[in-house]
Amino acid sequence: MTINTLSQDGVQRQQMPCLTKMERMIISMQDPDMGIKLRNQRLLITVIPHAMTGLDIVEWLIKKCSISDEEALHVGQLFVKYGYIYPLKEPRNLILKADDSSYRFQTPYYWMSTRWPASELDYAIYLAKKNIRKQGELIEYEKECYNALHKRINHTWDFVVMQAREQLRASKQRRKGDRIVLECQEQAYWLVNRPPPGTQDSIDHGPERRTTNTRVQLNAEFYKKEIEHNRISLARNRVKSSICLESYVKYCEQYQPHDPIMQGCLPSNPWITDDIMFWNMNSETVALPTKLRVERWSFSFMELLNDQMGRKEFLTYLEKEFSAENLCFWQACEDVRHGETAKIPEKVDEVYKQFLAPGASRWVNIDSKTMEKTLEGLKRPHRFVLDDAQMHIYFLMKKDSYPRYLKSELYKNLLARAIVPQETKKSVFPFMRRQRHSSPSPALATQTAEDDGKAKYSNSNSGTASRL
């Protein structure tokens, strides 16, 4: 049996967390003691109660959330955009200005969380009211909507007109102040829910989630699996938080000199100075690596292997130690694991011949238990058949060869010779911006060699020209 997980309209659920948060803040803004001080605002000859200025809003936000004025203006702007606050004088512009422009809180009746989606019928009545009240008051896009609605819900049009007339009659009996407020509220609501063309649609939120196509059956089987998972998780070994968290501190500290955003990079950050020296000096095929790069190989075995140059250096070292077959074996296993499915059997066979078969030219030293298991698995080769052997060799290198490499003359020598780039001296004249050189596309690797010459250092200026 399937239980439908959709309890509300999918899209509305996406909006709910931020709307709830906004409303909470709106309510505290209206708190009689800690909220914004409201006052009367004079609009021509009418007095509108409970108004506030844009500056009031911004200042309240600065104090409440301890943020800068730029951020406070930004947050306040969102309240206006989503219709929780509306401007009195220029109601068409849903913009917050940090000056003495007047604003009011929208009545909860019109909040996005209560009244969404806006109904077509309500919109028709609103437009009809505008039309009746003052001929020609509807602006262009409203006229279009009005006509479209007239066609679409023609069958209820009498009702629409009747409602419109009723509401207009009722409003005439109100005090002018109240009438203006109600009109402003209603107008603001429609500006948010039926934005004029060209303005941003604040209720636009992308494709629906949790539709019926999700089809995850929350049936007995699902829950049984979840229960099993939870039982296993309960029995899991955990590490104390203090140990785990301490490791982040160490990691961040160790890598901070290598983090360009945190600490800059030498000779300079290409994105800032437009100079690609940093990339050139750290490329795969550079003659002499930088000191930072070589230092990083000592952080972990993974760091050494992840850098092509590091891997090559390590291979050179292993060759001296007559254990190069370990690294080659590891690489071959990686190739099986991440390669094409169709090629697995032949690759595995190759690996067996070269590394595992008795008397193989590059025989790797695996413990007998793992060897037995692997050889058994080779009868039916699959992607992960070499995993155990690969891991054994990986840890062998990590525990034995790697630490010795770091202490070796080869490594120490390289570290001593490694470059510490000079910081780029910026030109005093700010107007001389460097040309941004293009680089050969990695996709070139698939092209023939003769094309290389053409694509290489063609200068191009930053900006508009697209090279399609």
Place this chain on the structure above:
Amino acid sequence: KNRQLPLLSSANLVFLVEMAAQEVASQPSDTLTTLKTESETLKTKLEEERAKLHDVELHQVAEKIEALGQFVMKTRRTLKGHGNKVLCMDWCKDKRRIVSSSQDGKVIVWDAFTTNKEHAVTMPCTWVMACAYAPSGCAVACGGLDNKCSVYPLSLDKNENLAAKKKSVAMHTNYLSACCFTNSDMQILTSSGDGTCALWDVESGQMLQSFHGHAADVLCLDLAPSETGNTFVSGGCDKKACVWDMRTGQCIQSFETHESDINSVRYYPSGDAFASGSDDATCRLYDLRADREVAIYSKESIIFGTSSVDFSLSGRLLFGGYNDYTINVWDVLKGTRVSILFGHENRVSTLRVSPDGTAFCSGSWDHTLRVSGQKYLRLSGVVMKVSHLFCLSPDLGLNVDWNSDVSLFSPQLDSRITRRL
């Protein structure tokens, strides 16, 4: 079932009759409710177990570290060319190229450094929510409302129609939310609105493994940088983040502390933890060895959901792109916000730090992508971060980064000395 009904008032009687009626009607779901309750009870027990070894908070451990102070971020490149909302982007391993996809079906490959467009493809569907650059740099993968993930080999022949060589790899039963190549061009990991993730062989299009366990749409995934390279994390609309074993398809660990959809997950560089961004306007850090949530990054003024997160190279900074158009930068260890970047004119939908950590790229519903980084000011050879204001003595030989527009002034001197560089 027979019940001995005691003498009751009519109101109570009505109530009991209704209860009985409900019981009868819900007979088939009896086992289901029991199962669900059992699962919930276990989850509560699990959280209790996880709490037992939590002996210190992250910010306490970080007390001894120097605070970072405020950063000022600056946009260095703006990529204009998409005619519609940018939904996703990914960096190439060459550290300067990117691929981006948008609502109108366009997928563009740029050299972000020069801002030139190098390739463009129009997908046959709208809302291309996922795109990824192949490790070799020779292909890109993308997909969205077509429920598929397709791979396009990048050709430098300008006359060649990229769509002609397109390979259809993944097939889901609902939209594709994210995709990512594993360590080679040959395999792709996908997540979908159909509630599952899957691993595919690119050449044959065969599904190698599927991952079931989420109760709703899966929205994001990230591959672990660990030594054994066999796990990945996913986040979904069920507020759960799950860690999976790629070999067996089993869910190894799951975390359910967010209060809303998880839009983005990203591993901490060491692979021992991951961060998540959610519609509940928070980012959270989960440690895999401690098996629990260890930090929440939130602020009262941040009301809108996080759409995407990524770490700086050292893992000290966490960048979050938000639905309120801003990018907030967090000090991962101290838990404080160190920077806020304005500039986008609509939701930030995607954010990734470049492979060598020199900059980060954000894509937005305002149709643009921006590459940004920290603003620097170098004074007498000392690199200083730019804050809103700082003081100098006036006799320094200034060697200034002219890309900045910083106000310098000293309170000891006359305010006339204030200059805008």
